[in-house]
Structure formats: C-alpha cells, structure tokens
Amino acid sequence: MSAERSFTAGDVVPISTSARYLVSIDQLLPADSPRSNGEDRKHIARLAESEAELPPILVHRNTMRVIDGMHRLRAARLRQQDRIEVEFFDGSQAEAFLRGVELNTTHGLPLTLSDRKAAAERIIDSMPELSDRAIAASTGLSGKTVAAIRKRSSAEIPQSNVRVGADGRRRPLDRTQRRRRVAELLAGSPDMPLRALAAAAEVSISTAHAIRKRLREMDCPVGVGSSEQPDDASLLLQQLTRDPAMRLNQQGRDLLRWLHTHSIQRDVWTTLIAAVPPHTVPVITELASKNAKEWRALASYIDSASATAE
Template sequence: MAILDGVHRFHAAHLRGDTDIAVRFCDEPLEQAFVRTVRENVRHGLPLTHSDRTAAAARILRTHPHWSDRSVARAAGLSPKSVAELRKGARQATDPMHRLGRDGRLRPVDADQRRRRAAEILRSAPGSSLREVGRRAGISPSTVRDVKRRIENGQEPVPERDGESRGAARRKEEEEKPSKGRESARGTDLSDFPALVKRLCHEPSLRNSADGRLLLRLLDLHLVAQQSAARITAAVPAHQIATVAVAAARCRQIWHEMAAEVESNRPGHDATAATKN
C-alpha cells in the first residue's frame, strides 16, 4: 500500500479532512514500482532535482543492472552519457552478461571479449562444433563461424569498427536476426537460460502484446535472480529464511503449473502422455 505517485495530493486531501481519494492500484514488485515512480515524477508535477534523478538512476542500475544506459536514462530523466558514468562508478562485481534495451532485446555487453574467447576455444579444441563453441563463449554459432573464418584467413577475431568494416558488421547483425523457420531450425540449448530469454525477447508476438511483455518482464526478473542468487539469499534476515523458502517454493510451483499449461497448448500435444510424465 505504498503511494507511488501523488503523495502531496494525498496529504492535501488529508488536511482538508477528506475520507476518500481516487487511486489507481499497481500490483508489481518493489523494484518495478520504484521505476514507475521515477518515470511519473520526471514527466509531470514538480520536477525532480538533478541529484534526485542521479540517485534514482543509481538505484535503478543496482536493481536492473542488465538495462541499457538509454533505458535507465529514459526512466530517470538523464542523458545516456551520465548513466554510463554512473555505471562505471558503481564498480559492480557481477556485471550481467546482457543488457535489455528499450526495444526489448537482450544484447551482450562484452561482444569483442566473447569473440576472443571463441578464438581461444577454436585454437585449443579445433574439433569442437560451432554450437558448442558458441555456448561456451556466449555468442551465436554464426558469429563463431565468422571468428573461425577470420582466424583461418590470419585476421583478428574482432573486426575493426570503422569505415567499411562497420558497415559489414551492421549487415552481419541484420543477417543474424532470427526469422521464422530459421529460428525454429536453429534450435536452442534448453539448459542455457539467458539464451532462452534472449530468444524470446526477439519474438515480435510477445513484444507487441501486453501479456507477452508481462511474460518477458517476469523472465527478465528471473534472469536477474539467477545471476544475483548469492547476494539475494545473503540479504534474507535469519528470522525470515523459512518464509522466503516457502515463497520461493510456491514460485517454483506456479511456474511448473504454467509450464504444464503452456505445454498442453502445443500443437500435437498428447495430454495422456503429459499426465503420465
């Protein structure tokens, strides 16, 4: 029952002796609620000071470290450059592997480093498949193929980013965008949760519907939880460990039930076999 926006209006109504006030309820996690509060206060009413917006951006970076600089800047009313400086100053020990952009896509933070990692794997284990190297390095098989081609031609695994090379990189990026058929034929390592979330973030039917975006946000939160599990569990006070454990188990049950329901909607699904499983 926290007031996200309209605190002054609430107190004014209270001082007038009003017993009722019109509200709009938002049932969402505290981290999402804070972002909503900042966005609302940036857009209207008494503008937040620069220090307030900077503090808000720093908090959003802590709770949503995978968000791009532009996404955080848009929410907090700062420039992407200011957010980038805040990110550098934060010195986060566990920087996520991907950042979520305003378009709903996950992009790797250290793409060049991943290419070099793929090159090391290819040199040490030349018989490895493109998919295996990609899984270990955190890049797509098509990018591994490009790294392998560059190594065979005596080039650096990371292409130059100026002039014609930059244009070629952009064309390659467009070629790697998933399309119908190619995505299904390519397959996905079901044990690689970040890759699964990334693939779903590329799905237009999910990004263009309210319920689809809700699913992506839920998966996004679980991705953060997976990457920050040690810090999250360490923050639980001793007297609340049992409660948190029960809540976590309930979350697991909810997702298990949802998985069963999604599976039952798949074309050609055998309900009897699923019940046995």
C-alpha cells in the first residue's frame, strides 16, 4: 500500500474558480489501470497534437496515483508541460479503482471485454459487499455475467449475507426472509407507511406495497406470530388426533398423517404468501382453488357415506 506523499511549496496550486488544481507532473504516479495492454500510443499522439485544452485528470489524493487520465498525462509530457490540471478523489484505493473503471467504461477509449471482466473480478475480491447489479453498472457488464464471475471467485469464503446496491443501500441476500419480514411488520402495524415499511424490511417500496395489497385482498389478519391461539381447524385436528378410534388402527393413523400433512393454518399461509414471486400468483391461485374443491368433495363424500351408514 502506497504511503501518503509529501509535497514542497508550489507542487500543488489550487485554481480558485473551481475544485481543480495545477499539479506538478513529476509528483504523479501512474494509474492502477484496468487496461491489461497499457495506454494506446496512437491516442496519446493524437491528444498531444491537438490544440484543444486537455480536460483535468482524476488523482487519488492520498497516494497521488492517477485514477483516470493517463493518456492525457502522457500527452501533457509530450507537450513538455510541467503541470497538469487535476481533480482529487478522496476514498480508499479499492474505491479509487472502482471509480477508474467506471470512468473508463463511460468515456474515452473503451475497455475491452476481457479487461472489464478482470476488473469485475478484482472489485468482487476487494469489495464483495457490492451487489452484482452495482458492479455491472460500473464495469459495463450484465448482472448475469458478474454473478457468474462471483460464483467462480474465491472471494466470498465465507459468503457475505449482505449486498450494497447501486443506490448505496445495504440489503440481505435472502429475498424470502425480507418478504416475510414485511408480513411480520404488518402484523404489528397494518397501517405502517410504505416508506417506513420498505426501509425496515430492506425491500423496495413497490415490493412492500405488493405484499400489503396481497394480504389485504385476502381480507384476513396478517398475524404470523406463534403466540396466537390455534384456529378452529387446528383444535379439531388436535381433538381427532387424541381419539383412540383413530390412533389404534393403521388406516386411522394413515388418515391422521395425511390430514396433518395437508392441513394449513392461516398464521402459516399468511407468512408463506408474502414470499410468493408475483409471476407465480396465477398458478398458486389455481392450485389453491383446485385443492379447495377436492376438500369440499371429500367433505361431501364423507357426509354422504355417514348418512348412508346410519
């Protein structure tokens, strides 16, 4: 890690009209560049021959290492300049590299695909908490490509359970857990403002809104806690389980196991439904409706059989 550099009087001259400085070229260190092949000599020559004023370069203040602008720096040397206009970046060296990749991706000579992939791998290694989308936005890759690079990288051993998105917010990886957290919060505060709900559960406002709407459309309480009293179905199932006529023969025991397996309580399904991906709702709705019809058919059959036996 480079030590902080010291300067003599006149090395760095502020430009009073902006946050830019005239800096002695000899004080600058070469960039920690994402370009595997270094600078393009032809591009440097074109910049040096141009009569246009060179835009300021970006320099890491603590190390005086160039972050973005090595072509301009080389061109300034060819022009035999002693100083160059600089904007300073304050942050860690990992953040400086990330910023350099972002700038090289969006302007100037584009990075090659292999350079962008190598940069993404390095960013994952130094800043594993960044989300795939955030890294993709910085490197000009797709989120799927970054995810594949992360998967084969050894940087996440042990794996991080949190990602920092492009908006700077920290979010846990388990989406199901976050959706369930929304349901739990609504159990205690059904009218919690959406922004507060989304922030507390670390989900987007649209996700919080969709879950609350879904629960309200069910027209049922959203309680998910185990402290609630069992509903009528649970009490009936417990009563049936204690009945010796059911427990003391194999068919009765098989039926009890089947009933326990297929029975579902409201405090359970209100929690589960909060984690349902929106695109699966029509299929799950249809399955629930079909199962409800089968339960009604079973009830009708048993009732009819009982009436016949009497």
